[in-house]
Amino acid sequence: MDYLLPGISAGGQYALIAIGYTLVYGILRLINFAHGDVFMVAGLMMVYATTYMPLYVSIPLVLILTAVLGFGIERAAYKPLRSSPRMSVMISAIGVSYLLQNLALYITGGLAKVYPTIKFLSETITIFGSTTRRVTVITPILVLVLVVALVLVIRYTKIGMAMRAVSKDFTTSQLMGIRINTVISATFVIGSFLAAVGSVLYFSNYPSVVPTSGAMPGLRAFVAAVVGGIGSIPGAVVGAFIVGICESLIKGIPEISIFSDAFTFLLLIVILCVKPTGIFGEKNIDKV
Amino acid sequence: MKKNNTSKSRLSLYCNLGALLLAFILVLVIDATHNPTDMLVKVLQKVCVYAVVAVSMNLLNGFTGLFSLGQAGFMLLGAYTCAIFIIPDEVRGQVYGYIEGGSIVHVRLPLIVAILLGGLVAALFAFLIGLPVLKLKSDYLAIATLGFAEIVRTIVTWEKLGPVTNGSFPLSKLNTFRKALEGTPFEKFSLVTPYFLIAGICIAVIVLIIRSTYGRAFKAIRDDEIAAEAMGINLAHHKRLSFVTSSFFAGIGGALFAIFQASVSAAPFTSAMTYEILLIVVIGGIGSITGSVLGSFLFIASSEWWLRGLDSGKFLGISSPVFRNGFRLVVFSVIIMIFVLFFRKGIMGTKEFDVVKIGGFFKKLFTETVPGWLKKIKHKEAADQ
Numbered sequence: 001m002d003y004l005l006p007g008i009s010a011g012g013q014y015a016l017i018a019i020g021y022t023l024v025y026g027i028l029r030l031i032n033f034a035h036g037d038v039f040m041v042a043g044l045m046m047v048y049a050t051t052y053m054p055l056y057v058s059i060p061l062v063l064i065l066t067a068v069l070g071f072g073i074e075r076a077a078y079k080p081l082r083s084s085p086r087m088s089v090m091i092s093a094i095g096v097s098y099l100l101q102n103l104a105l106y107i108t109g110g111l112a113k114v115y116p117t118i119k120f121l122s123e124t125i126t127i128f129g130s131t132t133r134r135v136t137v138i139t140p141i142l143v144l145v146l147v148v149a150l151v152l153v154i155r156y157t158k159i160g161m162a163m164r165a166v167s168k169d170f171t172t173s174q175l176m177g178i179r180i181n182t183v184i185s186a187t188f189v190i191g192s193f194l195a196a197v198g199s200v201l202y203f204s205n206y207p208s209v210v211p212t213s214g215a216m217p218g219l220r221a222f223v224a225a226v227v228g229g230i231g232s233i234p235g236a237v238v239g240a241f242i243v244g245i246c247e248s249l250i251k252g253i254p255e256i257s258i259f260s261d262a263f264t265f266l267l268l269i270v271i272l273c274v275k276p277t278g279i280f281g282e283k284n285i286d287k288v
Numbered sequence: 289m290k291k292n293n294t295s296k297s298r299l300s301l302y303c304n305l306g307a308l309l310l311a312f313i314l315v316l317v318i319d320a321t322h323n324p325t326d327m328l329v330k331v332l333q334k335v336c337v338y339a340v341v342a343v344s345m346n347l348l349n350g351f352t353g354l355f356s357l358g359q360a361g362f363m364l365l366g367a368y369t370c371a372i373f374i375i376p377d378e379v380r381g382q383v384y385g386y387i388e389g390g391s392i393v394h395v396r397l398p399l400i401v402a403i404l405l406g407g408l409v410a411a412l413f414a415f416l417i418g419l420p421v422l423k424l425k426s427d428y429l430a431i432a433t434l435g436f437a438e439i440v441r442t443i444v445t446w447e448k449l450g451p452v453t454n455g456s457f458p459l460s461k462l463n464t465f466r467k468a469l470e471g472t473p474f475e476k477f478s479l480v481t482p483y484f485l486i487a488g489i490c491i492a493v494i495v496l497i498i499r500s501t502y503g504r505a506f507k508a509i510r511d512d513e514i515a516a517e518a519m520g521i522n523l524a525h526h527k528r529l530s531f532v533t534s535s536f537f538a539g540i541g542g543a544l545f546a547i548f549q550a551s552v553s554a555a556p557f558t559s560a561m562t563y564e565i566l567l568i569v570v571i572g573g574i575g576s577i578t579g580s581v582l583g584s585f586l587f588i589a590s591s592e593w594w595l596r597g598l599d600s601g602k603f604l605g606i607s608s609p610v611f612r613n614g615f616r617l618v619v620f621s622v623i624i625m626i627f628v629l630f631f632r633k634g635i636m637g638t639k640e641f642d643v644v645k646i647g648g649f650f651k652k653l654f655t656e657t658v659p660g661w662l663k664k665i666k667h668k669e670a671a672d673q
Contacts, residue, residue, distance in 0.1 A: 029427075031431065081632075097563070098621045099622065102618050105617060215558075215559070259446075261438060261442055262442040265438050265439050266435075269420065269435055272428050273421070276425075
């Protein structure tokens with residue numbers, strides 16, 4: 001239980017990041033390598049925002065700013081490459097990731113920034129006989145609420161319908177009068193927003209933010225998205241919980257604890273080789 | 289007509305070899321006149337290391353169309369393998385000081401053999417990981433190889449492997465070319481020359497591979513997998529060949545990197561390193577060998593040397609409070625983004641550097657373009673009168 005609870009909590013946080021990967025991949029067929037860094041930037045913005053304003057202002061502000069950042073990245077770095085091969089867009093994503101990390105390094109001066117304590121989240125509580133922070137319990141609930149909301153949006157609203165159409169067939173939906181750019185921007189806004197929520201929850205468990213702290217959670221979340229079946233939202237959530245729980249359980253055994261990340265990637269390679277479409281993924285047929 | 293063509297290509301071959309010889313002589317001169325700690329020496333050594341790795345990545349990404357991001361992992365394998373065998377006996381106990389029982393490896397190899405062994409180990413691992421992974425499609429392959437690199441990075445720091453890899457402590461005090469050549473007549477030429485020669489040989493071999501039937505098969509796979517298969521190219525075999533070859537040279541690059549630093553630890557071989565190499569390949573032009581070499585030179589020289597002023601407060605005579613630690617990298621990544629977005633083909637595109645063509649360009653400039661301008665000016669003057 002002592003390891004299961006943090007695992008579920010970490011899984012929830014990865015789920016929020018993984019949804020961003022899955023949504024973007026579903027529509028653009030792009031692995032958004034910069035997503036983990038957007039997550040890190042959200043953490044840093046929180047650090048700077050709380051030094052000037054109270055928490056109840058800074059949290060919503062950071063969520064909005066991160067969404068704007070995601071929108072901006074898409075417009076600046078991915079939109080000009082829409083008609084070029086997928087590999088160039090992926091390289092552009094790697095470039096953005098490099099830029100964000102270096103920018104963060106410059107602004108922070110290479111020092112680890114102490115993350116503000118959100119009192120409500122970091123108070124300790126006792127549940128099922130094990131003591132933990134409140135964030136551990138709140139995360140899965142919040143994730144569930146957000147995911148249900150997201151699924152409802154995608155199923156019943158006009159923009160959600162447009163997103164589904166675009167992910168099914170890019171060109172045909174364009175012919176049907178769907179504004180592709182609006183849909184793609186909406187995807188990035190939603191993805192970045194969720195990553196910002198995830199960053200608030202994630203960094204509450206860690207003392208500080210450094211420019212590279214987005215890379216590892218980003219990669220783990222990506223693995224989660226692939227394990228669950230990239231392009232599928234429930235898949236991303238399930239995959240994230242699998243990754244989070246496995247990581248936490250392995251960390252609990254001292255002899256093999258350094259292999260927690262290696263295991264995550266091993267899981268990725270095994271899944272890719274056995275069932276590349278993941279648990280919930282749809283089968284893709286390549287046409288000549 | 290055909291004869292004309294071959295004599296032309298022979299001319300360009302000789303000219304390019306001449307240019308290479310000039311570069312070699314320049315390197316010898318630099319070696320003879322500079323100190324081991326000079327910035328120019330350090331930069332050129334690192335350029336040679338990165339050029340090998342960038343060209344090996346280009347073989348895979350640019351010529352075979354396999355988007356792999358495992359380069360740092362193979363470099364690490366090469367670096368560790370090489371480093372384990374080149375720690376001088378007298379400091380071995382000291383380096384493995386924190387490991388109970390010390391090192392279990394009691395063999396010491398000459399540098400060249402250790403470098404080759406590094407390449408071979410990287411190639412062996414590439415063969416094994418390639419068996420399952422190479423079946424994957426483009427971006428899945430990228431992620432799987434990235435994951436492999438991270439796994440390797442964790443495994444070498446495992447404490448159970450301590451007697452071999454020194455666990456999480458660095459393998460330091462490695463033998464270097466300078467030390468190895470001490471007392472021989474080549475002592476004067478032990479700074480950049482060995483790196484230049486090894487990098488040159490590796491790149492030459494890769495060029496020869498690309499020009500062989502294998503290279504043509506690689507390009508066919510890159511352009512259209514299904515068509516290539518229909519033409520009778522064994523996809524699995526050629527992909528594996530390209531992957532293993534590329535990893536072999538990445539391993540050699542890693543080994544050179546270890547010797548360059550005189551120490552190895554797992555920390556620098558992150559995915560960020562792979563990204564850097566990928567960006568070098570992109571800047572130089574995906575599918576151009578000389579582009580990759582040029583890209584490594586520009587990348588290393590500007591990140592380590594030319595843009596240094598941006599960090600220390602003074603750049604091109606301008607000083608500003610904006611120029612503080614880290615600004616160099618910001619400017620640098622903006623330049624890279626400009627390349628990625630607006631000059632997608634890189635500096636060279638898929639073309640190769642050719643002395644004759646450049647000569648031809650200047651010739652054209654002076655025989656056609658400049659007289660053309662002069663003519664225009666004359667016409668204008670005449671019209672004005």
